[in-house]
Amino acid sequence: MGKAGQPGQHSEWKVTEPVELMNFLITNMPEKSxxxxxxxxxxxxxxxxxxxVTQYNFLLQPGQVVRVNWSxxxxxxxxxxxxxxxxxxxxxxxxxxxxxxxxxxxxxxxxTAYHYLxxxxxxxxxxxxxxxxxxxxxxxxxxxLFAKSEQSKLAMQEAWRNMVIERAYLALVQGRIxxxxxxxxxxxxxxxxxxxxxxxxxxxxxxxxxHFRVIRSSAKYSxxxxxxxxxxxxxxxxxxxxxxxxxxxxxxxxxxxxxxxRLGLHAHILSFLHPASGRLLRFETEIPGKFHxxxx
Numbered sequence: 121m122g123k124a125g126q127p128g129q130h131s132e133w134k135v136t137e138p139v140e141l142m143n144f145l146i147t148n149m150p151e152k153s154x155x156x157x158x159x160x161x162x163x164x165x166x167x168x169x170x171x172x173v174t175q176y177n178f179l180l181q182p183g184q185v186v187r188v189n190w191s192x193x194x195x196x197x198x199x200x201x202x203x204x205x206x207x208x209x210x211x212x213x214x215x216x217x218x219x220x221x222x223x224x225x226x227x228x229x230x231x232t233a234y235h236y237l238x239x240x241x242x243x244x245x246x247x248x249x250x251x252x253x254x255x256x257x258x259x260x261x262x263x264x265l266f267a268k269s270e271q272s273k274l275a276m277q278e279a280w281r282n283m284v285i286e287r288a289y290l291a292l293v294q295g296r297i298x299x300x301x302x303x304x305x306x307x308x309x310x311x312x313x314x315x316x317x318x319x320x321x322x323x324x325x326x327x328x329x330x331h332f333r334v335i336r337s338s339a340k341y342s343x344x345x346x347x348x349x350x351x352x353x354x355x356x357x358x359x360x361x362x363x364x365x366x367x368x369x370x371x372x373x374x375x376x377x378x379x380x381x382r383l384g385l386h387a388h389i390l391s392f393l394h395p396a397s398g399r400l401l402r403f404e405t406e407i408p409g410k411f412h413x414x415x416x
Contacts, residue, residue, distance in 0.1 A: 132187040135180045141168070142176040144186060156243045165189045202236055205263065205403050210272045210396045212237060212250065213403055216264045218382045222255040237266055253277060257354070259369070262289070262387025263403055267395070275395040280351075285400065286391035289346045289356060291332070292384030292411050293365040294377055297342045301333040304359040308352045315372065316354040318362050328352040330359040341368070341414045343407075345388065356385065368414075380410040 133148050145157045145166070152160075164172050167187045168180065180186065190204065203215040214233065216222070221232040229235070234252060241248035251273035253265045267273035276283055306318035307325030319325045329349035336343040342365065346356050357373045360366060366374035368384035391402035 130187050130189050132185055135182055135184045135186060137182055139180050140176070141166070141173060141178040141180055141186070144180055145188070148186075149188075152243065159239065159243060160188060202233060204240075205405075206401070210268055210394070211253075212241075212266045212268060213390065213401075214264050214266070215405055216256055216261055216387075218259050218261040221258050222264065223252055233264065234266075241268065254280070254351070256387055257357075257383075257385075259383035260289075260385045260387060261382075261408065262405060263390040264387065265390065265392070272395040276392070283393045283395070284391070285393065286389055286402065287348055287351075287387075288389035289348075290335075290386045290388045290407060290411060291344045291346050291356060291360060292368045292380070292414070293342050293344060293360055294340070294368060294375060295342065295365050296337045296339060297334050297344070297363075297365055299334070301331070302363075304330045304332070304363060306359065306362065308355065308358060310353070316352070316358045318358055326350075326352055328355045328359065330356060332360075336415050338415055343411060343415070379414060382410065384411065386411070 131149075133144075135144065142157065142161070145160070146152075146154060149157060158176070160166060161174050161176060164174060165188055166173055167189065168178065169184055170187075201217060202220070204212060205215055206213040214237070216233050221228055223234045224232050234250065237250045238248075241250055248268070251267040251270055253267050253273055253276045256262065256264050265276070267276060306320060306328055307322065308316050308328045309319055309325040310316050318328075327350060331347045331349065332344045334342055335345055344360075348355065354373070357367055357370055361370075361373040368375055368380060369378040369382055370384070386405070386408050388407075389402070389404045391400065393399070394401055
Protein backbone atom coordinates (compact mmCIF):
# COMPACT_ATOMS: atom_id res chain seq x y z
CA MET A 121 0.00 0.00 0.00
CA GLY A 122 1.37 3.42 -0.96
CA LYS A 123 2.04 6.29 1.39
CA ALA A 124 2.50 9.48 -0.60
CA GLY A 125 4.57 12.33 0.80
CA GLN A 126 3.95 16.04 0.31
CA PRO A 127 5.31 17.58 -2.90
CA GLY A 128 9.10 17.51 -2.80
CA GLN A 129 9.26 14.62 -0.30
CA HIS A 130 8.70 10.90 -0.99
CA SER A 131 6.31 8.02 -1.59
CA GLU A 132 6.81 4.52 -0.18
CA TRP A 133 5.22 1.07 -0.30
CA LYS A 134 5.75 -2.25 1.50
CA VAL A 135 6.40 -5.36 -0.60
CA THR A 136 3.93 -8.24 -0.04
CA GLU A 137 5.25 -10.82 -2.54
CA PRO A 138 8.40 -11.48 -4.62
CA VAL A 139 8.40 -9.19 -7.65
CA GLU A 140 10.83 -7.33 -9.90
CA LEU A 141 11.36 -3.68 -8.99
CA MET A 142 10.25 -2.26 -12.34
CA ASN A 143 6.95 -4.14 -12.31
CA PHE A 144 6.37 -3.21 -8.66
CA LEU A 145 6.76 0.51 -9.41
CA ILE A 146 4.50 0.37 -12.47
CA THR A 147 1.80 -1.33 -10.38
CA ASN A 148 2.04 1.22 -7.57
CA MET A 149 2.29 4.29 -9.81
CA PRO A 150 -0.41 3.67 -12.44
CA GLU A 151 -0.49 7.36 -13.35
CA LYS A 152 3.04 7.16 -14.74
CA SER A 153 4.14 5.71 -18.07
CA UNK A 154 6.75 2.97 -18.35
CA UNK A 155 9.28 5.55 -19.60
CA UNK A 156 8.55 7.77 -16.59
CA UNK A 157 9.28 4.87 -14.24
CA UNK A 158 12.50 4.05 -16.11
CA UNK A 159 13.58 7.69 -15.76
CA UNK A 160 12.91 7.66 -12.01
CA UNK A 161 15.06 4.54 -11.65
CA UNK A 162 17.83 5.87 -13.88
CA UNK A 163 18.01 9.13 -11.93
CA UNK A 164 18.69 7.27 -8.67
CA UNK A 165 15.42 8.27 -7.02
CA UNK A 166 14.41 4.75 -5.90
CA UNK A 167 15.55 3.15 -2.67
CA UNK A 168 14.99 -0.36 -1.34
CA UNK A 169 15.53 -0.53 2.42
CA UNK A 170 17.21 2.90 2.22
CA UNK A 171 19.69 1.72 -0.46
CA UNK A 172 19.51 3.33 -3.91
CA VAL A 173 18.67 0.79 -6.63
CA THR A 174 18.69 1.52 -10.38
CA GLN A 175 18.44 -2.09 -11.66
CA TYR A 176 15.08 -2.65 -13.40
CA ASN A 177 14.89 -6.39 -12.65
CA PHE A 178 16.07 -6.16 -9.02
CA LEU A 179 14.09 -8.86 -7.17
CA LEU A 180 12.12 -7.56 -4.22
CA GLN A 181 11.27 -9.72 -1.24
CA PRO A 182 8.20 -9.58 1.08
CA GLY A 183 8.63 -7.12 3.95
CA GLN A 184 10.99 -4.79 2.12
CA VAL A 185 10.10 -1.09 1.83
CA VAL A 186 10.46 0.72 -1.50
CA ARG A 187 10.78 4.50 -1.47
CA VAL A 188 10.69 7.00 -4.32
CA ASN A 189 12.45 10.22 -3.40
CA TRP A 190 10.86 13.19 -5.18
CA SER A 191 13.26 15.74 -3.66
CA UNK A 192 16.42 14.57 -5.44
CA UNK A 193 17.13 14.72 -9.15
CA UNK A 194 20.42 13.41 -10.52
CA UNK A 195 22.03 13.89 -13.89
CA UNK A 196 22.81 10.96 -16.17
CA UNK A 197 26.12 10.25 -14.40
CA UNK A 198 24.62 10.69 -10.94
CA UNK A 199 27.26 13.24 -9.97
CA UNK A 200 25.35 16.48 -9.55
CA UNK A 201 22.34 16.27 -7.27
CA UNK A 202 19.63 18.91 -7.28
CA UNK A 203 17.74 19.02 -4.02
CA UNK A 204 14.16 20.23 -4.25
CA UNK A 205 13.55 22.30 -1.12
CA UNK A 206 9.93 23.19 -1.87
CA UNK A 207 7.40 22.49 -4.61
CA UNK A 208 3.72 23.25 -5.15
CA UNK A 209 1.49 23.92 -8.15
CA UNK A 210 3.12 27.29 -8.91
CA UNK A 211 6.80 27.23 -7.93
CA UNK A 212 9.85 25.06 -7.27
CA UNK A 213 12.71 26.09 -4.95
CA UNK A 214 15.93 24.11 -5.35
CA UNK A 215 19.36 23.94 -3.73
CA UNK A 216 21.61 24.03 -6.81
CA UNK A 217 25.04 22.37 -6.62
CA UNK A 218 28.17 24.24 -7.77
CA UNK A 219 29.23 23.60 -11.35
CA UNK A 220 25.71 23.23 -12.72
CA UNK A 221 24.36 25.78 -15.20
CA UNK A 222 21.03 27.43 -14.43
CA UNK A 223 20.00 27.43 -18.09
CA UNK A 224 21.45 26.30 -21.43
CA UNK A 225 24.35 27.99 -23.21
CA UNK A 226 25.65 27.68 -26.76
CA UNK A 227 28.02 24.96 -25.54
CA UNK A 228 25.77 23.08 -23.09
CA UNK A 229 22.07 22.33 -23.57
CA UNK A 230 21.41 19.30 -21.36
CA UNK A 231 23.31 19.52 -18.07
CA THR A 232 21.36 22.43 -16.62
CA ALA A 233 19.02 22.92 -13.69
CA TYR A 234 16.32 23.98 -16.16
CA HIS A 235 16.61 20.74 -18.15
CA TYR A 236 16.55 18.47 -15.09
CA LEU A 237 13.58 20.26 -13.57
CA UNK A 238 11.68 20.12 -16.86
CA UNK A 239 12.25 16.36 -16.88
CA UNK A 240 11.07 16.23 -13.27
CA UNK A 241 7.75 18.02 -13.82
CA UNK A 242 7.08 16.02 -17.00
CA UNK A 243 7.24 12.78 -15.04
CA UNK A 244 3.90 13.87 -13.59
CA UNK A 245 2.40 15.42 -16.73
CA UNK A 246 4.04 15.41 -20.15
CA UNK A 247 2.79 18.92 -20.98
CA UNK A 248 4.26 20.54 -17.84
CA UNK A 249 6.77 23.36 -18.13
CA UNK A 250 9.02 25.39 -15.88
CA UNK A 251 10.12 29.02 -16.17
CA UNK A 252 13.27 30.82 -15.07
CA UNK A 253 12.62 33.49 -12.42
CA UNK A 254 16.24 34.38 -11.62
CA UNK A 255 19.67 32.82 -12.15
CA UNK A 256 22.75 31.77 -10.25
CA UNK A 257 26.20 31.72 -11.82
CA UNK A 258 27.34 28.24 -12.85
CA UNK A 259 29.85 27.93 -10.00
CA UNK A 260 27.57 29.44 -7.34
CA UNK A 261 25.56 26.96 -5.28
CA UNK A 262 22.39 27.42 -3.28
CA UNK A 263 18.76 28.48 -3.36
CA UNK A 264 17.14 29.17 -6.70
CA LEU A 265 13.50 29.75 -7.64
CA PHE A 266 11.64 28.48 -10.71
CA ALA A 267 8.00 29.03 -11.68
CA LYS A 268 5.69 26.31 -13.00
CA SER A 269 3.48 28.72 -14.93
CA GLU A 270 4.17 31.78 -17.06
CA GLN A 271 1.75 33.77 -14.93
CA SER A 272 3.75 33.09 -11.76
CA LYS A 273 7.01 33.83 -13.55
CA LEU A 274 5.79 37.23 -14.73
CA ALA A 275 4.30 38.06 -11.33
CA MET A 276 7.66 37.40 -9.65
CA GLN A 277 9.84 39.12 -12.23
CA GLU A 278 7.70 42.23 -12.61
CA ALA A 279 7.52 42.85 -8.86
CA TRP A 280 10.83 41.21 -7.85
CA ARG A 281 12.03 43.96 -5.53
CA ASN A 282 8.70 44.07 -3.70
CA MET A 283 8.10 40.30 -3.53
CA VAL A 284 11.60 39.24 -2.45
CA ILE A 285 11.80 40.07 1.24
CA GLU A 286 15.20 38.61 2.09
CA ARG A 287 18.08 37.33 -0.01
CA ALA A 288 21.46 36.46 1.47
CA TYR A 289 24.62 34.72 0.32
CA LEU A 290 27.62 33.19 2.04
CA ALA A 291 30.95 34.29 0.60
CA LEU A 292 34.29 32.74 1.50
CA VAL A 293 36.96 35.33 0.75
CA GLN A 294 40.71 35.80 0.87
CA GLY A 295 42.19 37.58 3.88
CA ARG A 296 40.91 38.82 7.22
CA ILE A 297 38.41 41.66 6.94
CA UNK A 298 38.97 44.21 9.71
CA UNK A 299 35.44 45.66 9.77
CA UNK A 300 32.68 43.56 11.31
CA UNK A 301 30.25 44.82 8.66
CA UNK A 302 30.07 47.26 5.80
CA UNK A 303 28.34 48.48 2.64
CA UNK A 304 29.83 48.62 -0.86
CA UNK A 305 28.29 50.94 -3.46
CA UNK A 306 29.38 51.46 -7.06
CA UNK A 307 28.11 51.64 -10.62
CA UNK A 308 28.75 48.46 -12.61
CA UNK A 309 29.66 48.20 -16.28
CA UNK A 310 30.68 45.33 -18.56
CA UNK A 311 33.71 45.31 -20.85
CA UNK A 312 34.03 43.63 -24.23
CA UNK A 313 35.29 40.43 -22.55
CA UNK A 314 32.05 40.19 -20.51
CA UNK A 315 33.84 41.05 -17.28
CA UNK A 316 32.02 43.40 -14.92
CA UNK A 317 33.83 46.28 -13.26
CA UNK A 318 33.04 49.19 -10.95
CA UNK A 319 32.88 52.92 -11.58
CA UNK A 320 32.68 55.42 -8.72
CA UNK A 321 30.96 58.17 -10.72
CA UNK A 322 27.21 58.16 -9.97
CA UNK A 323 25.19 57.23 -13.03
CA UNK A 324 28.14 55.80 -14.96
CA UNK A 325 26.77 52.27 -15.14
CA UNK A 326 24.08 50.45 -13.13
CA UNK A 327 24.01 51.24 -9.43
CA UNK A 328 24.88 48.28 -7.21
CA UNK A 329 24.70 48.13 -3.40
CA UNK A 330 26.03 45.21 -1.34
CA HIS A 331 25.93 44.82 2.46
CA PHE A 332 28.16 42.35 4.31
CA ARG A 333 28.94 41.15 7.82
CA VAL A 334 31.72 38.85 9.00
CA ILE A 335 30.63 35.47 10.38
CA ARG A 336 34.06 33.89 10.92
CA SER A 337 37.64 34.85 10.13
CA SER A 338 41.22 33.63 10.38
CA ALA A 339 44.53 35.08 9.30
CA LYS A 340 43.99 33.90 5.72
CA TYR A 341 40.22 33.76 5.16
CA SER A 342 36.89 35.34 6.11
CA UNK A 343 33.37 33.95 5.86
CA UNK A 344 30.79 36.64 5.12
CA UNK A 345 27.04 36.89 4.97
CA UNK A 346 26.23 39.13 2.03
CA UNK A 347 22.89 40.80 1.34
CA UNK A 348 21.94 42.47 -1.90
CA UNK A 349 20.11 45.76 -2.17
CA UNK A 350 20.36 45.45 -5.97
CA UNK A 351 20.80 42.37 -8.13
CA UNK A 352 23.38 43.11 -10.83
CA UNK A 353 25.39 40.59 -12.83
CA UNK A 354 28.37 39.29 -10.80
CA UNK A 355 27.69 42.04 -8.23
CA UNK A 356 29.01 40.23 -5.15
CA UNK A 357 32.10 38.99 -6.94
CA UNK A 358 33.01 42.46 -8.26
CA UNK A 359 32.33 44.27 -4.98
CA UNK A 360 34.40 41.90 -2.87
CA UNK A 361 37.27 42.25 -5.34
CA UNK A 362 36.85 46.03 -5.03
CA UNK A 363 37.59 45.93 -1.28
CA UNK A 364 40.58 43.63 -1.77
CA UNK A 365 38.98 40.37 -0.62
CA UNK A 366 38.19 38.30 -3.71
CA UNK A 367 36.04 35.20 -3.34
CA UNK A 368 38.02 31.97 -3.02
CA UNK A 369 38.29 30.22 -6.40
CA UNK A 370 37.17 33.28 -8.37
CA UNK A 371 39.97 33.68 -10.93
CA UNK A 372 37.77 35.95 -13.04
CA UNK A 373 37.68 38.50 -10.23
CA UNK A 374 41.12 38.41 -8.69
CA UNK A 375 41.47 35.21 -6.63
CA UNK A 376 44.73 33.27 -6.85
CA UNK A 377 43.63 30.66 -4.28
CA UNK A 378 41.27 27.71 -4.47
CA UNK A 379 41.81 25.46 -1.44
CA UNK A 380 38.24 24.07 -1.55
CA UNK A 381 38.09 23.17 -5.25
CA ARG A 382 35.05 25.36 -6.00
CA LEU A 383 33.87 28.96 -5.97
CA GLY A 384 33.28 30.14 -2.41
CA LEU A 385 29.81 31.59 -3.01
CA HIS A 386 26.51 30.07 -1.86
CA ALA A 387 22.94 31.43 -2.00
CA HIS A 388 22.07 30.92 1.65
CA ILE A 389 18.67 32.54 2.37
CA LEU A 390 15.70 33.25 0.12
CA SER A 391 12.44 34.71 1.40
CA PHE A 392 9.61 35.94 -0.82
CA LEU A 393 5.86 36.34 -1.20
CA HIS A 394 4.20 33.42 -2.98
CA PRO A 395 3.05 34.66 -6.43
CA ALA A 396 -0.42 33.10 -6.11
CA SER A 397 -1.31 33.11 -2.41
CA GLY A 398 0.79 36.04 -1.23
CA ARG A 399 2.00 33.89 1.68
CA LEU A 400 5.49 34.66 2.99
CA LEU A 401 7.91 31.78 2.38
CA ARG A 402 11.43 31.62 3.83
CA PHE A 403 14.16 29.09 3.05
CA GLU A 404 17.61 28.79 4.58
CA THR A 405 20.37 26.29 3.79
CA GLU A 406 23.26 25.10 5.92
CA ILE A 407 26.78 26.45 5.41
CA PRO A 408 28.49 24.15 2.86
CA GLY A 409 30.86 21.73 4.54
CA LYS A 410 33.84 22.87 2.45
CA PHE A 411 33.38 26.41 3.75
CA HIS A 412 33.87 25.17 7.32
CA UNK A 413 37.11 23.30 6.65
CA UNK A 414 39.27 26.40 6.31
CA UNK A 415 38.50 27.44 9.89
CA UNK A 416 39.25 24.16 11.66
